[in-house]
Amino acid sequence: xxxxxxxxxxxxxxxxxxxxxxxxxxxxxxxxxxxxxxxxxxxxxxxxxxxxxxxxxxxxxxxxxxxxxxxxxxxxxxxxxxxxxxxxxxxxxxxxxxxxxxxxxxxxxxxxxxxxxxxxxxxxxxxxxxxxxxxxxxxxxxxxxxxxxxxxxxxxxxxxxxxxxxxxxxxxxxxxxxxxxxxxxxxxxxxxxxxxxxxxxxxxxxxxxxxxxxxxxxxxxxxxxxxxxxxxxxxxxxxxxxxxxxxxxxxxxxxxxxxxxxxxxxxxxxxxxxxxxxxxxxxxxxxxxxxxxxxxxxxxxxxxxxxxxxxxxxxxxxxxxxxxxxxxxxxxxxxxxxxxxxxxxxxxxxxxxxxxxxxxxxxxxxxxxxxxxxxxxxxxxxxxxxxxxxxxxxxxxxxxxxxxxxxxxxxxxxxxxxxxxxx
Numbered sequence: 001x002x003x004x005x006x007x008x009x010x011x012x013x014x015x016x017x018x019x020x021x022x023x024x025x026x027x028x029x030x031x032x033x034x035x036x037x038x039x040x041x042x043x044x045x046x047x048x049x050x051x052x053x054x055x056x057x058x059x060x061x062x063x064x065x066x067x068x069x070x071x072x073x074x075x076x077x078x079x080x081x082x083x084x085x086x087x088x089x090x091x092x093x094x095x096x097x098x099x100x101x102x103x104x105x106x107x108x109x110x111x112x113x114x115x116x117x118x119x120x121x122x123x124x125x126x127x128x129x130x131x132x133x134x135x136x137x138x139x140x141x142x143x144x145x146x147x148x149x150x151x152x153x154x155x156x157x158x159x160x161x162x163x164x165x166x167x168x169x170x171x172x173x174x175x176x177x178x179x180x181x182x183x184x185x186x187x188x189x190x191x192x193x194x195x196x197x198x199x200x201x202x203x204x205x206x207x208x209x210x211x212x213x214x215x216x217x218x219x220x221x222x223x224x225x226x227x228x229x230x231x232x233x234x235x236x237x238x239x240x241x242x243x244x245x246x247x248x249x250x251x252x253x254x255x256x257x258x259x260x261x262x263x264x265x266x267x268x269x270x271x272x273x274x275x276x277x278x279x280x281x282x283x284x285x286x287x288x289x290x291x292x293x294x295x296x297x298x299x300x301x302x303x304x305x306x307x308x309x310x311x312x313x314x315x316x317x318x319x320x321x322x323x324x325x326x327x328x329x330x331x332x333x334x335x336x337x338x339x340x341x342x343x344x345x346x347x348x349x350x351x352x353x354x355x356x357x358x359x360x361x362x363x364x365x366x367x368x369x370x371x372x373x374x375x376x377x378x379x380x381x382x383x384x385x386x387x388x389x390x391x392x393x394x395x396x397x398x399x400x401x402x403x404x405x406x407x408x409x410x411x412x413x414x415x416x417x418x419x420x421x422x423x
Contacts, residue, residue, distance in 0.1 A: 029252040030305030031111040031298055032104055032362035033201040035272065037253050039363060040194050041260030043270050046179035048198060049261070052254040053180055055202045060246035061402035062377060065384045065395070066208050067238050070215030072393045077212045078319040081379065084389055093379065094320060096372045098313050101206050102344055104365040105309040106351035109133055110358035112302040115295040129352045132299070133306070133345050140307050141331055141338060163255045169262055176258065189420040193367060196417060199410060200369030202253055205376045206312045213315040217326050306345070314340040374410040377403055 040048045066077070073080050081090050109129050116128025185191070215238065264272070311327065314337050318325035323336035331338050351361070381403050384395040 029249055029256075030104075030204075030301050030308075031108045031358075032305075032365050033204070033253070034256055034298065034301065035111075035362045036194075036197045036201040036366045037256035038260045038264070039272050040198055041257040041262075042264040042272050043194065044191065045261040045265040046175060046258065047184045047186075047261075048194065049176070049179040049254060049257055050181065050183040051195065051198045052202070052250050052257060054183075055199070055253065056246055056250040057402050058406045059203055059249060060243050061399070062203065062380065062406070063207065063211050063242045063246060064239060065380050065399070065403065066211040067215040067242055068235075068393055069380070069383055069390070070212040071234065071238065072390055074216045075212075076216065076315045076319050077209055077380070077383070078316045080212075080383055080389060082320060084383075084386070089379070090320060093376075094316060096375060097205055097209065098316060100365060100368045100372065101309050101313050102347055103351075103361065103368075104206070105306055105313075105344060106348035107356075107358050107361035107365060108302050108305055108309070109345070109348035110352045110356065111298060111362065112306075113352050114358060115298040115302075118295045119292060119299075126349075126352050129349055132302070133349060136303060136306055137342065137345060140310075140327065140341065143327075163251060166255060166258045166262060169259075171258075171262060180254075187416065187420075189417065192413060192417040192420060196370035196413060197363060197366040198253075198370075199413070200371070200373055201366040202249065203373050203377075203406070204366075204369055205373050206309055208376055208380060209312040209315055210308045213312075213319075213325075217328055306348075310341040310344045313344050314338075370410070371414060374407050374414065377407050377410075381407070 040051075069075075069077065069080060075083070078090070078093065081093055109132075110125075112132045113125035113127075113129030116132060117123060117125040120128065185195075260272075264270075315325055317323070317340055318334075318337050321336075324334040325337040326334060329337070351358075381395070381400060383389055385400065387394045
């Protein structure tokens with residue numbers, strides 16, 4: 001009897017221990033990522049499944065470094081760069097990140113409106129966007145970070161629907177296995193753009209900022225400085241959180257590509273230009289209810305990503321200008337932090353007013369991320385190898401391998417892509 005009584009307790013403790021890592025992983029599968037994964041599956045079938053397999057160690061490694069920076073320095077990446085690097089590095093960091101994050105958020109808000117319209121056809125997409133955005137803004141201002149994180153963790157569970165979808169459609173398991181573990185590569189511009197978009201979607205730069213700042217904020221009283229020892233249990237808990245979040249993110253990526261690669265590609269649907277077309281991938285699972293199922297999944301991911309994106313922009317600018325920041329603070333304690341979030345969300349709504357195609361904007365955003373991510377990974381690697389900043393918690397040689405290999409591969413892909421673009 002005791003053995004069975006312990007199981008719920010262990011599961012409960014494991015769930016409670018999950019925090020920024022799980023949220024980062026789940027928010028990695030935001031509408032822009034889901035759209036990019038769907039486009040890759042629709043256009044190239046199962047040919048890009050191997051990207052998901054390779055993405056797991058890379059994502060886990062980079063996120064662990066970001067979390068470690070937050071735990072050790074009690075600052076976000078912007079705060080560390082401002083304190084230890086030349087000003088031009090800070091300006092480049094802001095220039096590479098904030099505009100892309102705002103564009104991403106605007107596109108996500110547009111998709112939020114379109115998916116809301118799928119659920120409630122009588123309500124125009126713009127009004128759906130405004131209603132959902134105001135609800136999110138209210139939750140972000142009223143709830144503390146810990147309470148907001150608890151809500152966001154439960155929202156993560158809705159993404160499991162993408163894992164179930166392929167099992168309701170005939171699958172060729174030998175082909176799936178080959179595509180998963182034997183990389184196929186096409187040296188042409190469209191395929192390289194898709195691969196760049198996929199890497200930018202799963203290794204999203206906004207997660208670097210969010211993970212670092214959220215880890216520092218969540219630590220609270222348990223935070224330590226570089227000169228003080230950090231208890232081993234904190235590192236173990238952090239790494240479990242990171243690995244779980246990275247696995248969750250890559251799992252969703254894998255099954256979205258698998259679903260669209262068999263459902264859409266095999267039925268000669270090679271392009272996705274609207275939210276309704278993306279919803280068609282779930283039709284074998286839910287029939288005519290696929291739009292409803294898809295809408296719930298997209299709205300859930302948007303409810304995850306919009307706080308992460310707006311929070312990332314606000315963390316960056318607040319640290320750059322020495323403003324108080326953090327979801328643990330009230331509006332009166334950190335006015336600038338919340339005002340930045342409000343402005344960023346307002347810009348997002350404007351994109352809906354301008355009738356910018358949300359799906360194209362989302363795909364464009366992931367390509368931007370694929371271009372900017374290598375430079376941000378280089379900065380993170382440099383910070384984690386700087387003993388003046390990280391002390392004894394600096395990277396050892398083996399810890400650098402995933403990041404360095406990723407950096408080289410991403411830069412090589414960009415060079416080849418640049419060659420095809422200029423040719």
